[in-house]
Amino acid sequence: MRLIFKYLKRYKLLFCLNVLSVFGFALVELGIPTIVSDMIDKGVVNQDKTYLIRMGGLIVLISVIGVAGTILLGYCCARISTNVAHDIRQDVFRKVQTLSHSEMNEIGVASLITRTNNDAFQIMMFMNVILRTAVLTPVMISVSFILIMMTSLKLSMIILATVPLIIIGVVIVGKISSPISERQQGSLDSINRIFRENLTGIRVIRSFNNDSYESERFDNENVNFMVQSKRLFKLMSSTEPIFFLLMNVAVIGIYLVASFMIDDGALPVGKLVAFMDYMFHAMFSVLLFCLVFMMYPRANVSAKRIMRVLNTEPGIQNHPKEGAEEKEKSVVFDNVTFVYPDGEEAVLQNVSFEAHAGQTVAFIGSTGSGKSTLIKLIPRFYDVTSGKVLVNGVDVREMDMYALRDKIGYVSQKANLFSGTIADNIRFGKKEATDDEVIHAAKVAQAYDFIMEKPNGFEEKIAEGAGNVSGGQKQRLSIARALVRKPEIYIYDDSFSALDFRTDARLRGELKKEMTDEIVLIVAQRVSTIMDADQIIVLNEGKIAGKGTHRELLENCKIYYEIAASQLSEEELAYE
Known part of the structure; x- marks a missing residue:
């Protein structure tokens, strides 16, 4: 509930209108039975047409007020609940942007998607119901029971005897449904995870002919979700018949006792009609209260899952130090050691x-020597363990x-493109880049020719997951995206692996012509890609095994x- 109150504070005016509309609704629902009772006992019994007309006009007036209150209530509930869901999704998304890789891996990508979508939807549905009932239900229950007891204290005892049974049943249902809701949401996380893995790895699945295995894996989790949902829905659906059974038993008892009271002249017929209306509203309000109570465990589970994301402290904190002066352009690793947050052994040492x-x-x-991990420390995807x-002379x-x-142009090991046009993807590095800058970056990245072969050129759409471009094309577009940024430091994390030797050269x-004053850091597997580097660092099991130029390392490492x-011929080795 703290999560709901936190966001509800942002919409105080709408909430006040919501409360006001509740009283308009209650006025109609409880005022009309009272007027009808007087019309029967005074107007009909005494044949007073003037009184009946006057009371009928009053009913019309109250009905108009009630319609206005109902419309306003629906409007306020819809606006508040949808706005709160929007705010929650926005805050969760923004929070995720601040989380490091460690926190994302801990919570899980599929779970983050579920929390942003499904859990926020559950909160919205709960808020929509609670805004209609939070104020309405207490008002209706209290006023209805007062009117019931004022009408007939003897008959009211029958209703009061059934209410505790309903409340006890609801409490039991709420306690049983809470763990089921948790398992249901957890199962939904697993369904999203399996489905996401299946979509992203569809080619691998098909190549290994594992379609049936993946279908079985998905089906098992889907069945689990279905079982949990069935249990929850059966539990929820069983409450309504039981409620109406108790209410009907109470109605039979009321009619039985009322028949004797009417015979004795202790209860006018009009009062009985009003009493039955009051009873219906009282019992229906109790049902609404029970509905909210039953929805609460599921909403509470969703709120806790959302709060966990919002309360997660990012492992990478942004605390810039005032007065830190930058010196000449440089990148320096000073005795750096790094251990992954969930690891035990150092990936990089000294x-x-x-x-x-x-x-x-x-x-x-070699693979696993720590090359990619090393360069991820520069833009602070992770923070060093020591060192x-x-x-530019300042600790990152x-x-x-x-x-x-902003100083870094980063090209990741896995080339990621976004849905949109080719120009949009290149401009992702610099939003305000001109057409000339985009074209120039594409030419340097050797992407211009294949872009112009597309039917729409730079306006060609990139499909979701970049399925309509090859691996080499994705890498060249990713390089163009970094080039258009014109940063101080270029980081290429094995970004030439999908290129043929001619394109690579x-x-x-x-790039050599383009970059005269920038720092270029390249992670590569191919020796031909890095032979011309000013300095080559050889990593082995997280330690520096050699450092120098290509010629020096051939002799000394x-x-x-x-x-x-393993990559060059004997003639090339001898020539070099």
């Missing part, structure tokens, strides 16, 4: 090197994180020589 303006520094090594990473942890990332040649020998 890594130190320097890269200055106009230099190209390359990293090579320092300095950009003391820089404004957003200003730091042309691209490196254009056994690991580098073995890598080069």
Whole structure:
């Protein structure tokens, strides 16, 4: 409920109108039976037509007020609940943008999607119901019971005897439904995860002919979700028949007792009609209260899941240090050691090197040697465990994180493109980039030719998941996206792996012309990609095994020589 109150405060005016409309609704529902009772006992019995006409006009007036109140109530409930759901989704999305890779992995991508969509929807539905009943139900119950007891104290005892039974039943249902709701939402997370994995890995699944296995895996989780949903819906649906059974038993008892009271002249017929209306409203209000109480466990589960995301403290905090002066353009690793938050062994150990303006520094090594992890420390995707990473002479942890990332053009190992046009994807690096800048970046990245072969050129749409472009095309568009940014530091994380040797050579040649004062950091598996680098750093099991130029490493670093020998011919090795 704290989550709901937090967002409800933003819409105080609408909430006040909501409360006002509730009283208009209550006036109609409880006022009309009272007037009808007087019309029967005074107007009909005494044949007073003037009284009947006057009371009929009053009913019309109250009905108009009631219609206005009902419309206003529906409007306020809809506006508040949808706005709150919008705000929750917006806040969750913004929060996710601040989370590091560790927190995202801990919660799970599929679970984050479920929390943003389904859990927010559950909160919206609960709020829509509670805004209609939070004020209305207490007013209707209290006023109805007062009118019931004022009409006939003897008959009211029958109703009062059934209410505790209803409340006890609702409490039991609420306690049983809470763990079922938790399992249901957890199962939905799993369904989303399996479905997402299936869609993103459909080619792998088909290539290994594992369609039936994936279908069975999805079906098992889907059946689990169905079972939990059935239990929940059966539990919820069983309450309404039981409620109406108790109400009908109460009605039979009331009519039985009332028949004797009417015979004795202790109860006018009009009072009995009004009493039955009061009873219906009282019991129906209790039912609404029970409905809210039964919806609460499920909404509470969703609220807790959302609160967990909103209350998660990002592992990477942005606390820029005032007075930190930047010096000449440089990237320095000073005795850096890094251990993943959920790991035990160091991925990087005592890594130190320097890269200055106009230099190209390359990293090579076996798979799992820590190359990609190393460069992810520069834009603070992770923070070092010990040591320092300095950009322009300032520890990255003391820089404004957003200003730091503005200095970097990052091309990830896995080329990610977004739905939209090719131009939109290139401009993702610089929103205000002109057409000329976009075209120039595409030409340098060796993407211009294949873009112009597309029917719509730069306005060609990129499909979801970039399924309509090849791996090499995705890499070149990702490189163009970094180039248009014109940053101080370029980071290429194995970004040339999908390119043929000819395109790779042309691209490196254009990049060399383009980058005269920038720092270029390249992670590569191919020796031919990094032979011209000013400094090559060889990593082995998280440690620096060698450092120098291509020629120096061939002579002094056994690991580098073995890598080069596996890729280059003897003539090329001898020539180099």
